[in-house]
Amino acid sequence: MKKNGIVVLTLVLALALFCAACGGGAKEPAPTEQPAAATELPTVTKPPEGESGADDVLTSDDNAAPAFRDHELDLASMSETQRKVEEELIGATVEDLYAAIGQPKSSDYAASCLVADGEDGILHYDGFIVSTTRWPSGDERVMGTDAE
Numbered sequence: 001m002k003k004n005g006i007v008v009l010t011l012v013l014a015l016a017l018f019c020a021a022c023g024g025g026a027k028e029p030a031p032t033e034q035p036a037a038a039t040e041l042p043t044v045t046k047p048p049e050g051e052s053g054a055d056d057v058l059t060s061d062d063n064a065a066p067a068f069r070d071h072e073l074d075l076a077s078m079s080e081t082q083r084k085v086e087e088e089l090i091g092a093t094v095e096d097l098y099a100a101i102g103q104p105k106s107s108d109y110a111a112s113c114l115v116a117d118g119e120d121g122i123l124h125y126d127g128f129i130v131s132t133t134r135w136p137s138g139d140e141r142v143m144g145t146d147a148e
Contacts, residue, residue: 078145082128085145094121094132094140101125109134124148 078086081101089097104123112118114133121132121140129148134140 079127081125082145085130085142089142090144092142094123094134094142097123097130097132097142104130 085097085101089100092100104125106124108122108124109119112120112133114120115135117136119134121134123130123132125148127148128145130145131143132140133143
């Protein structure tokens with residue numbers, strides 16, 4: 001019986017060596033990506049004074065990042081109703097929203113970017129909107145406000 005075990009073990013080892021040797025030879029190194037060559041973008045500027053340019057020419061100011069918005073200043077410029085939503089109702093149910101500030105003038109819904117099979121809602125109030133997300137279960141929550 002031991003002789004059969006030795007034969008089987010020898011065959012298994014031979015098969016393992018054979019499989020390891022298959023496809024041997026020099027391997028090609030994996031290709032490496034080269035970073036794109038850095039190119040300098042042209043600066044877009046206004047035409048020299050006294051010369052007229054096309055109306056669709058961008059200036060460097062047109063390409064500037066939007067200014068940072070200070071949330072505290074935004075709260076000060078909001079209506080009392082919008083401020084109440086921002087300060088007290090973010091994350092609340094839409095039913096709590098309706099109880100606190102009433103029904104919207106109108107609403108729009110589309111497929112959600114946040115929740116699979118959910119909907120994103122825009123509720124239109126006087127002077128501002130309230131964004132909501134509705135889960136497939138029907139639970140709808142207040143996400144934020146913005147000026148209309």
